Amino acid sequence: xxxxxxxxxxxLRPCQIEDIQLLYTLWTNDRxxxxxxxxxxxxxxxxxxxxxxxxxxxERHGYGVWLIxxxxxxxxxxxxxxxxxxxxxxxxxxxxxPDRWGCGYATEAAxxxxxxxxxxxxLPKVRADVDEPNIASVxxxxxxxxxxxxxxxxxxxxxxxxxxxxxPDPES
Ligand SMILES: CC(C)(COP(=O)(O)OP(=O)(O)OC[C@H]1O[C@@H](n2cnc3c(N)ncnc32)[C@H](O)[C@@H]1OP(=O)(O)O)[C@@H](O)C(=O)NCCC(=O)NCCS
Numbered sequence: 001x002x003x004x005x006x007x008x009x010x011x012l013r014p015c016q017i018e019d020i021q022l023l024y025t026l027w028t029n030d031r032x033x034x035x036x037x038x039x040x041x042x043x044x045x046x047x048x049x050x051x052x053x054x055x056x057x058x059e060r061h062g063y064g065v066w067l068i069x070x071x072x073x074x075x076x077x078x079x080x081x082x083x084x085x086x087x088x089x090x091x092x093x094x095x096x097x098p099d100r101w102g103c104g105y106a107t108e109a110a111x112x113x114x115x116x117x118x119x120x121x122x123l124p125k126v127r128a129d130v131d132e133p134n135i136a137s138v139x140x141x142x143x144x145x146x147x148x149x150x151x152x153x154x155x156x157x158x159x160x161x162x163x164x165x166x167x168p169d170p171e172s
Contacts, residue, residue: 003058005066005112010105012066012080012112014058019067020048022076031098035134057084062121068096068109080109082117082126089163090117092128094140101136110144118166125165132158 005012015023024047026032033039054064065081077100082090092114096106117123128146130137138160142148146162153159
């Protein structure tokens with residue numbers, strides 16, 4: 001099964017070891033890291049560990065982290081994918097370089113990886129946890145067809161929980 005995904009404007013391909021520096025730069029950008037890593041500046045070693053985990057996850061589960069390329073100029077503009085969870089439902093993550101915010105790219109990429117997970121991998125369900133103040137990300141989840149399932153305050157941070165199931169949602 002090909003893990004390279006194509007949309008109208010984007011190509012997504014699984015991140016590789018040689019992408020560590022690029023992802024490190026993106027993940028430590030002050031506007032990208034704010035909600036993604038609770039504003040923490042991660043180390044290169046931590047970035048490497050995330051990329052290695054992604055490679056292992058593609059081998060084991062068929063999903064991981066994809067780089068997002070803007071096809072017209074063959075430029076990396078972000079990442080999207082899934083993290084495995086202990087209870088088995090993968091968790092959606094994504095980020096786009098601030099230069100490209102507001103163009104609909106995160107929604108286009110999120111939709112592509114959701115279709116891949118739910119239709120190609122035939123996973124029953126995926127989830128996403130989002131910081132409530134991360135309005136753009138909440139909007140991306142809504143536009144990608146995910147449904148809000150709950151809210152909790154964890155360590156003082158309000159979080160919203162979203163899900164999307166493979167089978168048609170009886171409530172929709
Ligand atoms: C969240 C993020 C991925 C959105 O990327 P993007 O490519 O700009 O997203 P899109 O253009 O597809 O959609 C953004 C939506 O949020 C809306 N939005 C953005 N900021 C907003 C704000 N302050 N108030 C209300 N709506 C807002 C946009 O108008 C758009 O909705 P619309 O199409 O209905 O107008 C980007 O901001 C990002 O990379 N943030 C840092 C990483 C992160 O927080 N990731 C999520 C946690 S894993």
